[in-house]
Amino acid sequence: MTIVWRIETFDTLPSTQETVKDRAAKGEAEGFVVQALEQTGGKGRHGREWVSPKGNLYLSILLRPDYEARRIGEFSFIAALALFETVLEHVQDQSLVMLKWPNDVLLGGKKCAGILLESGLQPDGKVDWLVVGIGLNVTSAPPIGSALTDYAQNLLDIALIRDKLLAHIDTYISLWQDKGFNEIRRLWMSRAHKPGAPLQIKLGETLKQGYFHAIDEGGNLLLRLENGGIETITAGDVYAIGD
Structure with missing residues (x-):
């Protein structure tokens, strides 16, 4: 095209x-x-x-x-x-x-x-x-x-x-x-964060912490939690911990 x-x-x-x-x-x-x-x-x-x-x-x-x-x-x-x-x-x-x-x-x-x-x-x-x-x-x-x-x-x-x-x-x-x-x-x-990079996600007034895992087929962020689970993030502001 x-x-x-x-x-x-x-x-x-x-x-x-x-x-x-x-x-x-x-x-x-x-x-x-x-x-x-x-x-x-x-x-x-x-x-x-x-x-x-x-x-x-x-x-x-x-x-x-x-x-x-x-x-x-x-x-x-x-x-x-x-x-x-x-x-x-x-x-x-x-x-x-x-x-x-x-x-x-x-x-x-x-x-x-x-x-x-x-x-x-x-x-x-x-x-x-x-x-x-x-x-x-x-x-x-x-x-x-x-x-x-x-x-x-x-x-x-x-x-x-x-x-x-x-x-x-x-x-x-x-x-x-x-x-x-x-x-x-x-x-x-x-070209993004390396898998395992520590991240903080701001969702309104809520903060979540975890590790970058991937993005899924819908473009959502997959966040690996401390307990090993994967949480799907559909919206929010992302900060690399240490920024």
Whole structure:
């Protein structure tokens, strides 16, 4: 599969995500991309704000996958792999880059990129549209985050980074269509926490501790508990113990 990307770039937007969702609802075709050089109302997971000053990459892409709604989450792992490859091309040292469940990219142990999925469904329950929002810290980051410029081995051009990211997304969508989510899952786990890594999971006001085991065929986190049991985590914030 080769997606023909149609990119619209704006100096400032409240949110690339809201712009693409609006166009999706009006029938815009797959491959539509909105990039903003700055966002005044950037969105993260669970309604959180994504701080969006100039100098970083903010974009949302429109896809129209003909699949059941239960498979939407698989695209988070596709986008994460694409981001991993994009970041790695600029820092050259794979040991600095790691994926964290469910949809973050870490650089030097701190978050440098995040992914947001939002969708609309058809009456039969299949996906009508899927908007994948991506934020990548290129030249600046919050105090708890990291940016490409902290580790980059070359000059950074945001348009070039964007184009490489879109090319990687296309590649991983093709792989997913050809070999299924199990291959995406295998590749994701090879770039994430090592099995046995101690983790803390925040679920609302509840904290759980255990060890990274794997992700299952539904993309859920499998946490190995002290008693040897395996608990399935479907949502939550993950922290490596020692961070």
